[in-house]
Amino acid sequence: MIQTFSFEITAKDKKTKARTGVIHTPHGDIETPTFVPVGTQASVKTLSPLELDELGVRLFFVNTYHTYLRPGLDVIKKFGGLHQFMGWNGPIITDSGGFQVFSLGRKKFVTKNEKEEGEAALVSIGEDGVVFQSHWDGSKHEFTPEKSMQYEWALGSDIHIAFDDCTPYPVTPQDAKKSMERTHRWAVRSLEEHGKLKAEDGRQNKPYQALYGSIQGSVYEDLRKESAKFITSLPFDGFAIGGVAVGETKKEMANVLEWVMPILPDEKPRHLLGVGEIDDIFELISCGVDTFDCVQATRLGRMGRVFTNSELRIQNSEKEFNIDITKREYAGDMRPIEEGCGCYTCQHFSRSYLRHLFHVRELLGYRLATIHNIYFINHLVSQIRASIKEGTFAEFRTHFTNP
Amino acid sequence: MIQTFSFEITAKDKKTKARTGVIHTPHGDIETPTFVPVGTQASVKTLSPLELDELGVRLFFVNTYHTYLRPGLDVIKKFGGLHQFMGWNGPIITDSGGFQVFSLGRKKFVTKNEKEEGEAALVSIGEDGVVFQSHWDGSKHEFTPEKSMQYEWALGSDIHIAFDDCTPYPVTPQDAKKSMERTHRWAVRSLEEHGKLKAEDGRQNKPYQALYGSIQGSVYEDLRKESAKFITSLPFDGFAIGGVAVGETKKEMANVLEWVMPILPDEKPRHLLGVGEIDDIFELISCGVDTFDCVQATRLGRMGRVFTNSELRIQNSEKEFNIDITKREYAGDMRPIEEGCGCYTCQHFSRSYLRHLFHVRELLGYRLATIHNIYFINHLVSQIRASIKEGTFAEFRTHFTNP
Numbered sequence: 183m184i185q186t187f188s189f190e191i192t193a194k195d196k197k198t199k200a201r202t203g204v205i206h207t208p209h210g211d212i213e214t215p216t217f218v219p220v221g222t223q224a225s226v227k228t229l230s231p232l233e234l235d236e237l238g239v240r241l242f243f244v245n246t247y248h249t250y251l252r253p254g255l256d257v258i259k260k261f262g263g264l265h266q267f268m269g270w271n272g273p274i275i276t277d278s279g280g281f282q283v284f285s286l287g288r289k290k291f292v293t294k295n296e297k298e299e300g301e302a303a304l305v306s307i308g309e310d311g312v313v314f315q316s317h318w319d320g321s322k323h324e325f326t327p328e329k330s331m332q333y334e335w336a337l338g339s340d341i342h343i344a345f346d347d348c349t350p351y352p353v354t355p356q357d358a359k360k361s362m363e364r365t366h367r368w369a370v371r372s373l374e375e376h377g378k379l380k381a382e383d384g385r386q387n388k389p390y391q392a393l394y395g396s397i398q399g400s401v402y403e404d405l406r407k408e409s410a411k412f413i414t415s416l417p418f419d420g421f422a423i424g425g426v427a428v429g430e431t432k433k434e435m436a437n438v439l440e441w442v443m444p445i446l447p448d449e450k451p452r453h454l455l456g457v458g459e460i461d462d463i464f465e466l467i468s469c470g471v472d473t474f475d476c477v478q479a480t481r482l483g484r485m486g487r488v489f490t491n492s493e494l495r496i497q498n499s500e501k502e503f504n505i506d507i508t509k510r511e512y513a514g515d516m517r518p519i520e521e522g523c524g525c526y527t528c529q530h531f532s533r534s535y536l537r538h539l540f541h542v543r544e545l546l547g548y549r550l551a552t553i554h555n556i557y558f559i560n561h562l563v564s565q566i567r568a569s570i571k572e573g574t575f576a577e578f579r580t581h582f583t584n585p
Numbered sequence: 586m587i588q589t590f591s592f593e594i595t596a597k598d599k600k601t602k603a604r605t606g607v608i609h610t611p612h613g614d615i616e617t618p619t620f621v622p623v624g625t626q627a628s629v630k631t632l633s634p635l636e637l638d639e640l641g642v643r644l645f646f647v648n649t650y651h652t653y654l655r656p657g658l659d660v661i662k663k664f665g666g667l668h669q670f671m672g673w674n675g676p677i678i679t680d681s682g683g684f685q686v687f688s689l690g691r692k693k694f695v696t697k698n699e700k701e702e703g704e705a706a707l708v709s710i711g712e713d714g715v716v717f718q719s720h721w722d723g724s725k726h727e728f729t730p731e732k733s734m735q736y737e738w739a740l741g742s743d744i745h746i747a748f749d750d751c752t753p754y755p756v757t758p759q760d761a762k763k764s765m766e767r768t769h770r771w772a773v774r775s776l777e778e779h780g781k782l783k784a785e786d787g788r789q790n791k792p793y794q795a796l797y798g799s800i801q802g803s804v805y806e807d808l809r810k811e812s813a814k815f816i817t818s819l820p821f822d823g824f825a826i827g828g829v830a831v832g833e834t835k836k837e838m839a840n841v842l843e844w845v846m847p848i849l850p851d852e853k854p855r856h857l858l859g860v861g862e863i864d865d866i867f868e869l870i871s872c873g874v875d876t877f878d879c880v881q882a883t884r885l886g887r888m889g890r891v892f893t894n895s896e897l898r899i900q901n902s903e904k905e906f907n908i909d910i911t912k913r914e915y916a917g918d919m920r921p922i923e924e925g926c927g928c929y930t931c932q933h934f935s936r937s938y939l940r941h942l943f944h945v946r947e948l949l950g951y952r953l954a955t956i957h958n959i960y961f962i963n964h965l966v967s968q969i970r971a972s973i974k975e976g977t978f979a980e981f982r983t984h985f986t987n988p
Contacts, residue, residue, distance in 0.1 A: 223941075223945045225942060225947040225949045227949075230929075230949060230952070230953075252945050253937070253940075253941040253944070256917070257916060257917050257937055260919060261937070267935075267938055267941075269933040269934050269938065513656060513660060514659070516663060526635070530672040532664070532670075534663075534664070537656075538627065538655065538656040539628060541655060541656070542655050544626055544628040545630060545948055545951060545952070546628045546631060546632065546633060548948060549633070549952075550633075
């Protein structure tokens with residue numbers, strides 16, 4: 183077993199909890215803070231591993247639930263893990279599958295078979311784990327802390343997340359407490375199973391697989407603090423803040439970070455699950471988050487919404503950091519999406535061409551917009567890292583958010 | 586006006602009419618024979634210009650009809666032509682729009698508006714040209730030889746094709762003759778208008794835009810020969826064989842080449858319109874075709890049919906040069922599509938991963954399959970070029986088609 187997972191802090195901001203660091207993994211180093219794009223089904227939608235690398239992506243997220251169902255773990259085991267299966271040699275983080283099991287289960291069925299649309303999926307949650315029906319074909323499956331750890335082990339990701347009971351929103355304090363307590367019992371079981379898998383895995387030079395504990399507690403201060411204290415008392419390699427971006431307000435999310443972050447030990451990395459819209463980034467980094475995953479950059483890209491911080495943002499009545507490139511007003515616009523942007527898209531193509539590609543539904547358009555959005559956010563986060571190191575984080579924040 | 590369009594023959598096969606050459610254009614040289622992928626809507630589906638370049642694509646096809654409708658010529662004129670609009674600095678060939686005007690017009694309406702589906706598009710063909718309704722929105726448009734030449738001029742492609750009356754199939758000899766004679770009159774008008782545009786275009790250093798005449802005559806020997814004689818009597822820069830791959834048999838197509846090719850002057854390049862399935866390539870090259878465009882490589886790729894000439898082809902009951910990667914049997918297949926293939930896809934990904942991407946409809950799959958198919962066909966054609974130069978064309982053909 184190669185013991186190469188570690189974390190070092192390289193700089194701290196004086197006015198906030200923001201910090202820069204490096205997570206060392208068997209598949210390479212990750213400079214933090216870092217944005218983590220999502221490759222739900224073992225592919226960051228529209229992009230090749232080569233492009234991810236060129237975009238400076240150092241870590242991406244793969245969903246255990248999706249890959250467990252398709253292609254299935256037997257296939258991925260044959261390859262020795264996700265890295266070889268996807269042709270990606272950099273670090274990978276996987277979740278426990280819990281979030282999807284709960285959230286897809288609590289939503290409507292989504293299948294190709296129209297007859298089944300609208301039927302509710304069956305999810306039965308017990309102390310042992312969760313039994314659910316595949317959202318693809320209705321087949322029955324069970325996720326327990328032990329099974330989830332086994333699945334992540336088979337995926338071979340560099341960072342695993344413990345199996346938790348992802349508390350829905352809104353929720354009563356009583357139900358949130360019950361859910362949190364279950365998460366805590368499952369955290370213990372996850373750690374134990376993960377330890378067993380480590381001990382049993384006989385492969386020579388097996389890369390170290392880290393395990394992060396997941397903190398729950400919904401929007402309640404006492405629960406969040408209790409969860410942070412309990413989970414950090416366990417020997418996890420890092421910590422994930424879960425149960426956010428599930429419907430609560432941005433203010434409520436900020437509260438959660440304010441309560442939880444001071445309790446987390448400085449010396450271990452922190453991952454914020456499912457958060458990373460442009461206007462969240464300064465806030466979450468200033469609270470001390472090291473890594474954060476979010477589908478917004480890629481999803482908006484495929485919808486033709488491309489990130490910008492130029493004069494357009496001010497004109498944009500929606501006050502968002504993006505423009506809708508599919509609009510007719512861009513049909514003859516010869517400028518790149520963002521003047522001065524160094525991405526492949528902006529270096530080679532105009533708003534006009536992009537608008538055309540979306541208009542006629544050419545697949546290249548989805549990709550060029552995705553490339554721009556990931557570049558934009560990575561560039562922003564790299565500027566933030568530099569500003570933390572230079573002691574100018576606050577000034578850069580003001581400069582970026584009020585250009 | 587930069588006079589850089591020329592053609593030179595570099596080698597000739599002794600047993601067939603196959604030859605190698607170089608077409609010099611203002612945007613670079615094209616080694617022939619060459620396969621020409623199709624970028625119908627100003628994009629070779631799924632691929633970026635960078636990828637096309639890396640795949641060794643030196644020339645690609647853009648459809649005047651499609652770009653005329655969307656984004657519209659006003660947009661492309663703003664950019665000074667397709668090269669700048671698409672971000673592609675290599676040579677481009679455009680058609681006259683005639684084929685689409687006739688073929689889309691003769692088919693059913695295809696629009697996003699379901700109400701209109703099934704209605705026949707209105708196409709009225711007269712001596713002056715064709716009036717038709719857009720297959721997108723039903724708006725009325727007119728293509729004449731003069732307008733078609735003006736459109737291609739605005740697109741700024743390196744090679745234009747004269748406006749012709751694309752004869753449908755099947756057709757009576759009488760109707761084929763009428764259609765051919767109209768094509769001949771339109772060829773004269775196309776040349777005249779193209780000359781005017783050249784003379785009128787005042788831009789300094791304007792790249793030379795070549796014009797190819799188009800040969801019609803359906804499947805009738807006397808008409809094809811008459812058309813070849815008439816069109817080659819006009820001062821075109823090269824010649825295109827049109828009205829093939831419109832429904833006739835492969836044998837009939839081979840006949841057309843046999844009749845027409847000996848009449849074409851050696852010293853000018855010949856383009857075969859819309860033909861280039863794997864099993865056509867040896868035949869068309871042996872008849873002396875220099876360039877040929879075909880959507881098969883890219884279209885099959887997006888359907889998950891990937892080219893192979895390995896042992897699989899023999900097992901494949903359909904006796905085609907491709908396998909259907911979406912099949913369950915490839916779910917756990919760790920081999921690349923084609924052992925020994927040098928393409929990005931085969932160098933980095935397994936059949937299993939490709940099958941997964943298609944199975945879950947990830948856009949990356951369509952691209953990886955397209956990359957492989959274009960690489961495969963380009964590699965084949967480059968091997969053919971080498972074999973012609975080395976005098977081993979016949980042997981290579983036997984080797985490839987009976988492995």
